[in-house]
Amino acid sequence: MASDCDVAVIGAGAAGVAASVVAARSGCRVTLIDVGDRPGGQYYRGADLSPSPRAGVDYPALAGDLDRLVAAHAVDYRPRTTAYALERAGQRLLVRTRGDDRHRQDVDIIGAGTVILATGAFDRPLPFPGWTLPGVMTGGGAQSLVKGQHVLPGRRIVVAGTGPFLLAVAATLLEHGAEVAAVVEANDPVVGSVRQLRGLTSGLGKAGDLGRFIAALARHRVPYLRRHRIVEALGEDRVTGVRIARVDADWHPIPGTERVLECDAVSVGFGFVAQLDLAAQLGARMIRGADGGLAVEVDDDQATSVPGLLAAGETTGIGGVEAARVEGLVAGATAAVLSDHASALTPSALERVRRQVARWRRFAAGLHATFPVRDGWVDSVREDSLVCRCEEVPVSRVREAVALGARDARTVKLLSRAGMGWCQGRMCAAAVDGLCGFDDIASLQGASYRPVSVPVPLGALAAEPVEG
Amino acid sequence: MNADVVIIGAGVVGACCARACAEAGLSVIVVDRGAVASGTTGGGEGNILVSDKEPGPELDLALLSRDLWAQMAGALGDSFELDPKGGLVVAARSETYEHLLRFADEQRSCGVIAETVAAWDLAQLEPRISRDLVGGVFYPQDMQVQPMMAAAHLIEAARATGRATLMTDCTVTGIDRDAAGAISAVRTSQGSISTRHVVNAAGTWGGEIAALAGVELPILPRRGFILVTEPLPPVVHHKVYAADYVANVASDNAGLETSAVIEGTQAGTILIGASRERVGFDKTLDWGVVRRLSRQAIEVFPFLADVQLLRTYGGFRPYCPDHLPVIGPDPRVPGLLHACGHEGAGVGLAAATGHVIAQALTGAPLSIDLAPFAPERFEASHVG
Numbered sequence: 001m002a003s004d005c006d007v008a009v010i011g012a013g014a015a016g017v018a019a020s021v022v023a024a025r026s027g028c029r030v031t032l033i034d035v036g037d038r039p040g041g042q043y044y045r046g047a048d049l050s051p052s053p054r055a056g057v058d059y060p061a062l063a064g065d066l067d068r069l070v071a072a073h074a075v076d077y078r079p080r081t082t083a084y085a086l087e088r089a090g091q092r093l094l095v096r097t098r099g100d101d102r103h104r105q106d107v108d109i110i111g112a113g114t115v116i117l118a119t120g121a122f123d124r125p126l127p128f129p130g131w132t133l134p135g136v137m138t139g140g141g142a143q144s145l146v147k148g149q150h151v152l153p154g155r156r157i158v159v160a161g162t163g164p165f166l167l168a169v170a171a172t173l174l175e176h177g178a179e180v181a182a183v184v185e186a187n188d189p190v191v192g193s194v195r196q197l198r199g200l201t202s203g204l205g206k207a208g209d210l211g212r213f214i215a216a217l218a219r220h221r222v223p224y225l226r227r228h229r230i231v232e233a234l235g236e237d238r239v240t241g242v243r244i245a246r247v248d249a250d251w252h253p254i255p256g257t258e259r260v261l262e263c264d265a266v267s268v269g270f271g272f273v274a275q276l277d278l279a280a281q282l283g284a285r286m287i288r289g290a291d292g293g294l295a296v297e298v299d300d301d302q303a304t305s306v307p308g309l310l311a312a313g314e315t316t317g318i319g320g321v322e323a324a325r326v327e328g329l330v331a332g333a334t335a336a337v338l339s340d341h342a343s344a345l346t347p348s349a350l351e352r353v354r355r356q357v358a359r360w361r362r363f364a365a366g367l368h369a370t371f372p373v374r375d376g377w378v379d380s381v382r383e384d385s386l387v388c389r390c391e392e393v394p395v396s397r398v399r400e401a402v403a404l405g406a407r408d409a410r411t412v413k414l415l416s417r418a419g420m421g422w423c424q425g426r427m428c429a430a431a432v433d434g435l436c437g438f439d440d441i442a443s444l445q446g447a448s449y450r451p452v453s454v455p456v457p458l459g460a461l462a463a464e465p466v467e468g
Numbered sequence: 469m470n471a472d473v474v475i476i477g478a479g480v481v482g483a484c485c486a487r488a489c490a491e492a493g494l495s496v497i498v499v500d501r502g503a504v505a506s507g508t509t510g511g512g513e514g515n516i517l518v519s520d521k522e523p524g525p526e527l528d529l530a531l532l533s534r535d536l537w538a539q540m541a542g543a544l545g546d547s548f549e550l551d552p553k554g555g556l557v558v559a560a561r562s563e564t565y566e567h568l569l570r571f572a573d574e575q576r577s578c579g580v581i582a583e584t585v586a587a588w589d590l591a592q593l594e595p596r597i598s599r600d601l602v603g604g605v606f607y608p609q610d611m612q613v614q615p616m617m618a619a620a621h622l623i624e625a626a627r628a629t630g631r632a633t634l635m636t637d638c639t640v641t642g643i644d645r646d647a648a649g650a651i652s653a654v655r656t657s658q659g660s661i662s663t664r665h666v667v668n669a670a671g672t673w674g675g676e677i678a679a680l681a682g683v684e685l686p687i688l689p690r691r692g693f694i695l696v697t698e699p700l701p702p703v704v705h706h707k708v709y710a711a712d713y714v715a716n717v718a719s720d721n722a723g724l725e726t727s728a729v730i731e732g733t734q735a736g737t738i739l740i741g742a743s744r745e746r747v748g749f750d751k752t753l754d755w756g757v758v759r760r761l762s763r764q765a766i767e768v769f770p771f772l773a774d775v776q777l778l779r780t781y782g783g784f785r786p787y788c789p790d791h792l793p794v795i796g797p798d799p800r801v802p803g804l805l806h807a808c809g810h811e812g813a814g815v816g817l818a819a820a821t822g823h824v825i826a827q828a829l830t831g832a833p834l835s836i837d838l839a840p841f842a843p844e845r846f847e848a849s850h851v852g
Binding site: 085087096281283391401404405406407408410411414415417420421422424450451452455456457458459461462464 | 503
C-alpha cells in the first residue's frame with residue numbers, strides 16, 4: 001500500500017512533535033513516522049509526562065496537542081516505523097518506511113509535498129584500549145537502558161568523555177540507585193559559579209536540569225574530574241576498571257598522572273553526531289555545525305537546499321532539546337505555508353519563536369566552544385584497538401589504508417572495511433577521521449552518505465508497492 | 469618531475485599497468501584526480517570472468533588475464549582476497565537453457581572449461597539454490613577479487629620496485645606534444661611531468677584524457693548498482709548468475725536492464741548485481757532497480773527474501789560502441805597509449821591489459837593481437 005499526505009514528519013522527538021502539531025493545526029494532512037513506541041525522542045524517552053491540558057508551545061503542551069490530533073485522525077502517527085530512504089518524484093518526495101519486525105508487508109511508500117527531517121542525533125564514541133569490553137557503553141546507551149528498560153548497566157559506574165550530557169547521564173544513574181565512581185571530563189569547563197555552568201547546560205534540557213544534576217552529584221559525593229580522560233578500560237571478560245590520566249588542553253595524557261578507578265560499567269560520550277542519511281540521499285547541502293560535525297544547512301524557515309525538504313533539531317547542528325522544539329515550531333509553520341494553508345502560528349508568535357531559535361543556537365555555539373573534542377585522544381589507541389566494531393577493523397588496518405594511498409574517509413572504508421558493517425560507520429566515522437587527520441567537509445560527507453538508512457529485508461523490497 | 473611513462477588513473481587497470489611497467493624496468497608516475505580505486509574500480513564486484521564472454525578477442529584477453537591474475541595473487545601473497553570460486557550460470561526456462569548450452573559449446577572450442585550441470589545437480593554446487601531452475605553451466609575458471617585492495621596493493625607492489633610513484637588528488641590539466649606531435653609532458657594540478665609516454669587508464673573518463681591529447685575516444689558511462697546484504701555464514705559458494713546476464717552485457721539497449729548476479733564475499737556479505745542503464749553520471753539510487761534486483765535474486769535463491777539489504781553502491785562502466793576495450797598505442801599521437809573502456813570487465817581484463825601495455829612500451833613481442841582493441845577503430849576513415 002502506498003499512502004499520501006501533505007507533510008511527512010520523520011522523527012517524533014521534540015522537533016518532530018512540535019512540527020507535527022503546528023502543521024496539523026494549520027490544516028495539513030500530517031504523517032508522523034518514528035522508531036519509538038511513543039513520542040518523545042531521546043530526551044523525553046520514558047519520561048513520566050502527563051500531557052498538559054493547557055495550550056502552549058512547551059513540550060508537555062505540544063505532547064498533549066499531539067495526542068488529541070492523533071485521536072482526531074489529523075495526524076497519522078506511525079510508531080515503530082523507520083524511514084529507510086527518501087526519494088524525489090517530480091514535485092513530491094517519497095518516504096520509504098519499514099516496520100520494526102521483518103514482515104515483508106511492513107514496507108510502505110509515503111508521498112508528501114513537504115518532508116520535515118527531525119531525525120535527531122546519536123552518540124559520538126571514540127575508541128580507547130578496552131572500549132569493546134562488555135560493560136563499556138555510550139552515554140545514550142546507558143540512558144536508554146535505565147530509562148527505557150529500567151536496567152542499570154552496573155553497580156559502580158564511571159561516566160566519561162566530554163560535555164554536559166555526562167552530568168545528565170550521571171544524574172540518571174544516581175536517581176536509579178547506581179553508584180557513580182566519577183564523572184571524568186576531558187575538557188575544563190569554567191565552573192566559577194553554578195550559575196555559569198547552568199547557563200551552559202540548560203541548552204540540553206529544561207531550565208533547572210543542571211541544578212538537579214549538580215545537586216545529585218554533590219549529594220552522592222561524586223567527583224567531577226575535569227581535564228581527565230580514560231586511557232584504557234581494564235578487564236578480561238568484562239570491564240573491571242578504567243585507567244585514567246590528567247590531560248593537557250589538547251587531551252594528551254600528562255605522564256605520571258595515571259591511576260585506576262574500579263568499576264563494573266563505563267559510560268562514554270564525546271558529544272553527538274546528527275542523523276543525516278535521508279538529507280544526504282537527496283543531496284541536501286551540508287555545513288559544519290558549531291561542534292565541527294556535519295549538519296544540514298537550513299534557512300530561517302528551516303528549509304534545506306532541497307525543495308520541499310525542511311529540517312529541525314539536531315539534524316541542523318547539535319543544539320539540544322529546546323532548540324529542537326522551537327525549530328520544529330518554525331518548520332511546522334513553513335510546511336503549512338508550503339501546503340497552501342494559513343499557519344496556526346500567528347506572525348507575532350512565529351517572530352517570537354524565531355528569536356528563541358537564534359538564542360538557543362548562540363547558546364549551542366557557546367556550549368561546543370566549551371566542550372570540543374581534541375586530537376590528543378589518538379595518543380591512547382593501540383595498533384590492535386578496534387576502530388570499527390561491526391567489521392572488527394583495528395587501528396593498524398586503518399593506518400595501512402592511508403599508507404596505501406587513501407586520502408578520504410570513503411577510500412579508507414573501501415580499503416579497510418571500516419564502516420561497512422551493520423551500523424554503516426555511525427560508530428566509527430569520527431574515529432577514522434581523527435586517526436587519519438581527515439577534516440574537510442567533502443570527506444565527512446562521503447562517509448555519511450548511506451543509500452539505505454536502515455537494513456531492509458530483500459523480500460520486503462521485492463514486494464515494495466509501486467508508487468503512484 | 470619526469471618519468472618514462474605517466475599512467476593516468478589509479479584504478480585497477482592503471483594499477484596493473486603500473487606494476488607491469490615498473491617490473492619491466494620503466495620509471496612510472498601514476499596520477500589520479502581522486503584516491504586509489506575511487507572511480508569504477510571502487511564501484512564494482514571484482515569479477516574475473518570468462519563465463520560471460522562470447523568467443524572472440526575479449527575472451528582471448530580474458531583467458532590470458534585470469535592466468536595472470538592467479539600469478540599476481542601468488543606473487544603478492546594474496547593481499548586482495550583472490551578467490552577461484554568458479555561461476556555457475558543458471559537458466560529458469562528451457563529456451564534460455566538451450567541457448568546457454570549452445571553458448572557454452574562455442575566457448576569450449578576456445579579453451580573455456582564449461583561443465584553442464586543438470587537441474588538435479590545444481591543443489592550439489594549450491595545447496596540453497598531454487599528448485600525451479602532447469603539447469604546450469606559451471607565455469608571453474610571464473611574468479612573474484614576485492615578490486616579496491618587489488619588496485620592499492622598492485623600500486624604498492626609497483627612502488628616497492630623503487631621505480632614507481634603515486635600522486636593522488638592530482639588532476640591532469642593538459643598533455644603537451646612536441647613539434648612532431650609526440651607526447652612531451654603531462655601537466656597536472658601538482659606540476660608538470662616530462663615524459664615521452666602516457667597511458668590513458670582513466671576508465672569511464674578516458675575520453676576526456678584522450679581529448680586533452682587531441683584525439684577522440686567514444687567512451688560513455690553505463691550505470692550499475694550493486695546490493696550488499698548483511699553478513700552471513702558462507703551460503704552462496706560460487707558466482708551465480710542468470711543466463712540472461714550474458715544477453716544484457718552485450719545489449720545496446722539504453723534503458724534499464726537487470727539480471728541477477730549473486731555471490732558471497734570473504735566478509736560474509738552477499739553482493740547482488742547487476743543493472744545496466746545509460747543515464748549519464750547520475751549517482752542517485754533508483755529504487756526501481758533495487759526492487760527488480762531483489763525479485764530476480766530471490767528467484768534464484770529464495771532464502772534471500774529474509775536477508776537484509778544493508779547498503780548499495782554503484783559505478784559507471786566505461787563502454788565503447790562495440791563493447792570492446794581500447795588497448796594499445798594510438799597511432800594518431802606518438803607516445804600515447806590507451807588502457808580504458810573495459811565496460812564491466814575492467815577488473816577481469818586488467819591484468820592482461822597491464823601486461824600488453826608494458827610489452828608495447830618496451831618493444832617486447834605482444835602476447836595478444838591488439839588490432840581488435842585499436843584506438844583509431846572508431847574513426848570514420850578507419851578500415852578495420
